[in-house]
Amino acid sequence: MKKTTGIHHITAIVGHPQENVDFYAGVLGLRLVKKTVNFDDPGTYHLYFGNEGGKPGTIITFFPWPGAYQGKIGGGQVGITSYVVPKGAIDFWEKRLEKLKVNYTKTERFEEQYLQFEDPHGLHLEIVERDEGEPNTWSFGEVTPEVAIKGFGGATLLSTRPEKTGKVLEETMGLERIGEEGDIIRYRSTAEIGNVIDLKQTSVERGQMGVGTVHHIAWRASDDEDQLDWKRYVESFGFGVTPVQDRNYFNAIYFKEHGEILFEIATDPPGFAHDESEETMGENLMLPEQFEPHRDQIEQIVLPFEVKSLD
Numbered sequence: 001m002k003k004t005t006g007i008h009h010i011t012a013i014v015g016h017p018q019e020n021v022d023f024y025a026g027v028l029g030l031r032l033v034k035k036t037v038n039f040d041d042p043g044t045y046h047l048y049f050g051n052e053g054g055k056p057g058t059i060i061t062f063f064p065w066p067g068a069y070q071g072k073i074g075g076g077q078v079g080i081t082s083y084v085v086p087k088g089a090i091d092f093w094e095k096r097l098e099k100l101k102v103n104y105t106k107t108e109r110f111e112e113q114y115l116q117f118e119d120p121h122g123l124h125l126e127i128v129e130r131d132e133g134e135p136n137t138w139s140f141g142e143v144t145p146e147v148a149i150k151g152f153g154g155a156t157l158l159s160t161r162p163e164k165t166g167k168v169l170e171e172t173m174g175l176e177r178i179g180e181e182g183d184i185i186r187y188r189s190t191a192e193i194g195n196v197i198d199l200k201q202t203s204v205e206r207g208q209m210g211v212g213t214v215h216h217i218a219w220r221a222s223d224d225e226d227q228l229d230w231k232r233y234v235e236s237f238g239f240g241v242t243p244v245q246d247r248n249y250f251n252a253i254y255f256k257e258h259g260e261i262l263f264e265i266a267t268d269p270p271g272f273a274h275d276e277s278e279e280t281m282g283e284n285l286m287l288p289e290q291f292e293p294h295r296d297q298i299e300q301i302v303l304p305f306e307v308k309s310l311d
Contacts, residue, residue, distance in 0.1 A: 002233050003174030007152050007194030008218040008250070008266040009048075009059035010081055013071065014121040015211050017045055017064040018305040023119050024049045024060065026310035027100050028083070029143025032282035033272045034249065038063055042291050043301045048249075051151055052138035054272040054281060056220050057194035058151035063215070066303060071210025073124065075160035075203065076260030078214035080116070080124045082153035084193060087129050089147040090115065096142070100310060109198070110181055122212025128153045133193040141311035154196030155217060156184070158204040159259030166199055168257045172237050173219060191220070206260060216254070218264035224251060230265045248275070248288050282307070 014020045024030045033054035038044040044065065050058035060081065073079055085093060093115055097104045104117040107126075116126040133150040143149075159165035166185060169175045175187035175197060187197040207213060221227035224244075231241050231253050239255040250266040257263055272278075275286050285302075287295055 001171075001174055002230060004189055004219040004221070004230075004265070005195075006057055006189035006191035006220055007155065008056045008220040008264070008268070009061055010078060010152070010155065010214060010217050011061040011063070011264075012081075012123055012214045013068070013209065013211055014062045014064050014119070014123070015068065016066045017047065017062075017303055019120045020047065020062055020064050021305050021307055022310065024062075025140060025307050027096070027102060029138070029140045029148055030060075031138045031140070032307050033059070034286060035282055035284065036248070036286045036288075037291065037298060037302070039247065039288060039291075042287075042294065042298055045302050048272065048282075051136040051149075053278060055151070056266075056268045057191055058136070058149075060152075064303075065211060069210045070122065071213035072208040073122070073158070073213055074205050074207025075158050076262075077158055077207045078155045078217050078261070079158040079200065079204075080126055080156040080198075081214065082114075082126050082128055082155060082196070083149045084130045084133055084151060084153035085127055085147060085149055086135065087131050090127065090129050092147040093127050109184065110179055110186055119212075123214070126153075132195075141309040151193035154194060154198065156198040156200065157217075157259075157261060158200055158207070159261060160203055160206055161259045162199055162201050162203055164258035165261065168237075168259075168263075169197060169199065172234060172239075172257075173263075194220075216262035216264050218252070218266040221265050221267050223267055223269060227251060227253060227265055227267050234265070 030049040034048035038046045047062045104115045107114045114126045136148040178188045179186040184198045189195045242254045245252045252266045
């Protein structure tokens, strides 16, 4: 039985790129680790935010579509993306959200306190304290390593067939079922971050893809060989898995599980520093070799933005 260590990244659709950058860098203090384009639609940015090194388990990625239609969060999607911060940091984040006029609510689940809020485009997010996970050494504005987001706490999945999705999480992806509370079953992987998956047990009406929705959730494979092993393994459960896609910073395979959530399995290497230095990651528009001859045209299409402190 194979077991994924946890979440590699989560990819969502948003609106204007400046609003996206202002929130994830300016409010949440994440590092823009890569500015590139959607390899399937090179007139659209693909922006990656994470910890100082852009490590798997910390990366949220976005396709900004200014002026696109608003999506509907529902079945077949990640309903809530969870971020984990160090123990004792929740008060800082409560005050920060208030200061920057981000509305939030407090809630409790599995004896943990959560701050829940939305980004400017409607994505549902939450912050939780945990001891696990190495500190994020990135500082931006008033967000210092003592309080900085370490990476993903996990995600809440919404499924059109939750019983089937739960079976996939356990039997195919190798997560351990560790608890049940109300309408939620909790699963856990072996990693220290990106390791807690909550699955809503009630079937949810199918969502509609658009601005403010998660496109897919990606699980970790240790390398190319492990990924090919995953491909064979997932196919043995009857799923159709795509051929390997070269995403420059990782290789990817995709399949849709029974509850209509799009799963990706992505390799940890090569990471984000192989086409620019770790010190300068995110500063320049990086294009894969096939799009480099079209750089001038692409730069005229994508909207300019800047990473700036909101403090």
